[in-house]
Amino acid sequence: MDTSAALIRALDQLADLLDQAADIPSTAPTPCTEFDVAALRGHIVGWLTAFTDGFTADDHTCSDPDAVTVSGSGAAQVRAAADRLRTVLPAALAEPLKIGDAGMPGDMAASMILWEYQMHGWDLAQAAGLDWSPDDEAVEASLAVAPAMLTPDFQGEGKAFAAAVPVAESATPLERLVGLSGRRPMR
Known part of the structure; x- marks a missing residue:
């Protein structure tokens, strides 16, 4: 799987979702319990901007x-970041990305x-009652990573990710990823 192409495709889908979810109240809860809709938009746009700046900067910081x-729904900012990434990926993936001191x-x-x-x-789609269907092959790649x-440092009670949630054997790749990431895959 081409991670660069999968990432750009996911960002294009995310921008469309942000457009569709533009009218959701900013205080609406999301499955990512530390974020309401406004905070989730801020996290998405803020970190995507930071990552994009790193991939496009000479020093990769x-x-x-x-x-x-965030401007409006954040969709235009996500599209702009995806456009910037299109110009540097996959070549930029050969260089380390510097996030803070790491x-x-x-x-x-x-x-x-x-x-x-x-x-x-998925978090935003659940909060908005909308569908979210990233490509299965890209989700399978995420399931591998x-x-x-x-690790136990990041997943469990009081950590960035809740404990993994069991899913049915017949679960889709996205449902498996959702469960692995500590969320219940049902609406």
């Missing part, structure tokens, strides 16, 4: 996600970012 203000291989960072936006797209990142 991410900018400050907290310095970003660095991570660019290809690993892109896989993590793909997973993050697949999940936050997520377990290595969902």
Whole structure:
């Protein structure tokens, strides 16, 4: 699977979803319990801007996600970031991405970012009562990466991710990813 193409496709879908969800009250809850809709939009746009700045900067250093203000639904900002990434991916994945004082291989960072936006797209869709259907092949790629990142340091009570939720054997790739990421895959 081409992570660059999958990431751009997921961002295009996310921008469309943000447009569709533009009228959701900003205080509406999301399955990502630390974020209401406004905070989730801020997280999506802020971090996507930071990651995009890192992939496009000469020194590959991410900018400050907290310095970003969401404009409207954030859809135009997501589209702009996707357009910027189209110009540098996949070549930028050969360089480490610097996030704060830490660095991570660019290809690993892109896989993590793909997973993050697949999940936050699902969070927003659930809050809005909308469908979210990222490509199964891209979700399968995230299923291959997520377990290595969902270590006990990051998953469980009081941590960034809740404990994994069991899903049916017949679960779709997205339902498996949702459950693995500590969310219940049902509406």
